[in-house]
Amino acid sequence: MRISLPHHRYVTALSWRTLLALWLWWILAEGEGGGWGFGLAFALLAALASLPLLPPAPWPPLGPTLRGLLRFIPFFLWQSLQGGVDVARRAFHPRLPLAPAIIHYPLSLAPGWPRIFFLNTISLLPGTLAVSLQGDRVQVHLLDGRGDPHKALRQVEERVADLFIPHKHAMDEKENG
């Protein structure tokens, strides 16, 4: 590991992950009381096994932040509902209103998490489907090429960027390494 972390970071990570695994155990058992001894043992083992596979990240975290997710989820749910309604309307319509088009959209999001998040998100939003990533440009298939897809995609990009803390670490490491 490039950056060695203080011990207490591992203890904190282990505690949180054990709690998370216990929560999953509770869900899997559907709240039945039995088997908590097993649950605790396996939750602890799972958390221990996860440490070498996914070491605790240095600050700031690479993934989305909790605060960011709380802002993003309502936006995403509403937009993906619109996506479903839009496509359902077209599928039920007798004349099948479609004007498919493919555009190349230049990404301004950082590689890694933010990009993956963006690509997966737009495939559930109204009329857009990520097809492939070519360098810094993403090929997007549109159900309806009219309107201003670039503007809509830019707005989603801003929403996604808002999920993450700008990662100076990752950038620096990339340049040096």
Next chain:
Amino acid sequence: MILALLATVLIGAGLIFFIAGTLGLLRFPDVLCRIHALTKADNIGLGLVAAGLALLGGSWAVAFKLLLIWLLVMAAGTTAAQLVAGHSQAEDER
């Protein structure tokens, strides 16, 4: 009573989206358009059905399990959409 009614409405709405997704899969003219239909409509369909069932399930643990299943299917669905789309596009270009 109100819960049961709300659950019926949610599940019914979910079924409409499932039908729409299948209809799109059958009616849309090319494979990329069909991916849109199936991914977006079925995602909402399953979400609504799961939400309705969560109301009937009678426990938080069941509700969370349904949410977990929906999230997994959603993640698989949207990743799959992109992989299948990219794959079919690559095949076209050859």
Next chain:
Amino acid sequence: MNTLLLAAALLLLLTILAGLWRVVRGPTAADRMLAAQLFGTSGVGTLLLLAEAWQQPALRDVALIFALLAVLALVAFVRLRHEGAE
């Protein structure tokens, strides 16, 4: 309520049947894979509905396993097709 849930499950099974037409028809491998994706989502939905209608919580776990397998199947498909093509 149970009758409604069973009717809903039946309807989802019918969407799977309709999807079979796309498997037969194709025309591309991607179309067939897409139909398989429909089987996955509708299958999960059916299992969840039956779990509630028949009060069989284990069926929810089957649905959970289905959801996990869906991820693996799709990744395998794309990997194989790409490697086979190159």
